[in-house]
Amino acid sequence: MEKYKTIDSIEEAIQDIQDGATIIVGGFGLSGIPEKAILALRDKGTKDLTIVSNNCGVDDWGLGLLLENRQIKKMISSYVGENKLFERQFLSGQLEVELVPQGTLAERIRAGGAGIPGFYTATGVGTPIAEGKEHKVFNGRTYILEEGIVGDFAFVKAWKADPLGNLIYRKTARNFNPLAAMAGKVTIAEVEEVTPIGGLDADQIHTPSVFVQRVFLGTNYEKRIERLTVSKA
Secondary structure, rough: OOOOOOEHHHHHHHOOOOOOOOEEEEEEEEEOHHHHHHHHHHHOOOOOEEEOOOOEOOOOOOOHHHHHHHOEEEEEEOOOOOOHHHHHHOOOOOOEEEEEHHHHHHHHHHHHHHHHOOOEEEOOOOOOOHHOOOEEEOOOEEEEEEEOOOOOEEEEEEEEEEOOOEEEEEHOOOOHHHHHHEEEEEEEEEEEEEEEOOOOOOHHEEOOOOOOOOOEEOOOOOOOOOOOOOOOO
């Protein structure tokens, strides 16, 4: 029988993350972020991290907490506009930033998880994104070579899991999470519910257990809303 992957505490799940690690983090804005893993990593104090994520949270939540604690050395991301601390650290030279077009970032993570070392894309040709990258012409159009991304670890947030590590995401939390889960050498999934073996409909599983090494059952998720817009009555 395949080994159960449930971990009793999030602190145990992240205990072997060392300084200088590369971590791929799921989520989009504040939707579907691995809250518990981020908080535990902040408390652990691991530093000089390279974080691969669509964005870096906000000033007081999500990955912004690691920025505040000066734990992130480099960000590989596509959007950074909601975090003033990010701006200050970048402009002062405290933070290295690699900006990647959002679709390219998603495909770099997916390629890394699929064992594909690189791929060609037309996105970014003729812009600073293309500087220093191999160019190649296919059918009269120029493309640039982008490399796949593999992390030492990946943090993801799912809705349900079984003890083997099969995952189901809920609604918009199914953003960068499935891609991140594929691309970590060690993928740590925090979930809201763990069902018995056979409790998940096989046709509904988004991330198969082969991509997941550790599962942690979290409680009391805040699920903050980054920007709330309501119509007038």
